[in-house]
Amino acid sequence: MAASCSWDSMDVHLLRVLFTLLTECSVSNAARRLNQSQPAVSTALRRLREITGDQLLVRSRSGMTPTERGAALLEPVKNALAQIEAIAVRQVRFEAAKSRRVFNIATPDYLNADMLGRIVGRLRTAAPQSQVVFHSLGPDSDFTAALESGELDVVIGNWPQPPEHLRITPLFEDEVICLMRREHPLAGRPLSVDSYLAAEHLVPTPYSVGRRGVIDLHLARERLKRNVVASVPYFHLVPQMLLQTDMIFTGPRAFAEQCMRTSPLVTVDVPLAFPPMSFYLLWHDRSHYADECRWFREQIVSVARNSEAGRNRTSTRFAA
Known part of the structure; x- marks a missing residue:
């Protein structure tokens, strides 16, 4: 028999009827099992x-x-029916x-290492058989593609204007502070705008290509320029x-305080009204x-908003 229809005509109902007929080898038994009338099963057969161009079942003794x-x-x-069921059945609750x-x-x-440690601690307590892998967010990181592919589950970062095409929730804000060695000529006294701009600045290499950070964006808006003499791709190199x-x-105060715990460094308030650094959680x-x-x-x-940095520096608009 020549097939008059394509396999596109096959639906889940017909697949179930076919499977039941092939296992029962009886139209009446298949009808009872499917809770359908015998004529309905005969019509489906x-x-x-x-569709198949074959009799599929023939009469026998x-x-x-x-x-x-x-x-x-x-x-x-x-x-095929097993795969369809796997698609249709709701996922088992996590x-x-x-x-x-x-x-x-x-x-x-430069993210607060204490906070990251608390995140790991929370996971080890609540999900002791799971693993967490931290990835560096550097200037060559295509975090958008990694989120889209599933290589990354989430990204934490700070952007003056967060990417609009990703899901986002705010975590906390941190104020901007100056960090320098204890014996620095500018240490121990208030900075003026002129002395701040004229000082030799170490700056981070932007981890988001083509995007200015909070500090550079604010300086550009004020038509000010600082004396940048070196840039560094990794914040852990900053203290040395x-x-x-x-x-x-x-940079952010939490990072500066972390550095001062292990190195003879001090902080000085910035003389400019830099906006706070807003940290976000992104996902796809x-x-x-x-x-x-x-x-x-x-x-x-939960960890970020209840951490010491979060409690001290989270604005009211970031309330959960």
């Missing part, structure tokens, strides 16, 4: 024969028996205590560079509704 083509279709149809998931997060290296030179570094729509990803984001937000 006729449709299946038109014991009732009906599959044809060679029908027998060959049994396993593929069974597998259980943190049993999860073995690997969570991937990208952060700039400051200790060996008369450079100053302008692909993971927005996944229970495990939502849970992971909730842990980060």
Whole structure:
């Protein structure tokens, strides 16, 4: 029999009828199993024969028996129904205590290390079988593509204007401060605008290509220019560079305080009204509704907003 219809005509109902007929080898038994009338199953069988171009089941002494083509279709149809069920059935609710998931997060290296430690501690307590992998957010990082592909689950960063095409929630704000060695000529006294701009500045290499940070954006708006003499791609290099030179570094207070705990450095208030650095959590729509990803984001937000930096420097508009 020549096929008069394409496989595009095959739907889930016909697949279920075909599987039941091939396993029951009886139209009446298949009808009872499917809770349908016998004529309805007979009509479906006729449709299946038109689509496949094969009789699929033929009469035999014991009732009906599959044809060679029908027998060959049994396993593929069974597998197809299993795949359809996997798509249709709602995902099993995420259980943190049993999860073995690997969570991937990208952060700039100047982010508060204490806060990151608390995030890891929270995960180890709530999901002890899971893993968390931190990725560096450097100038060559295409974090948008990594979020879209699932290589990253979330990104923490600070942008004067966060990317609009990604999901976003604010975490905390941190004020801008100057960091320098204790013996620096400008240490221990208030900075004037002129002395600040004329000082030798160490600056970070932007981790988001083509985007100015809070400090450079503010200076550009005020038509001011600082004396940049060196740039560095990794913040952990900043303390040693400051200790060996008369450079100053302008950055978030939490990072400066972290440096002062291990190096003879001091902070001085900036003489300009820099806006605070706003830190955000970013993710892509692909993971927005996944229970495990939502849970992971909730842990980060909870730790960040309740950390010492968050409590002291989160504005009211960032309230949960």
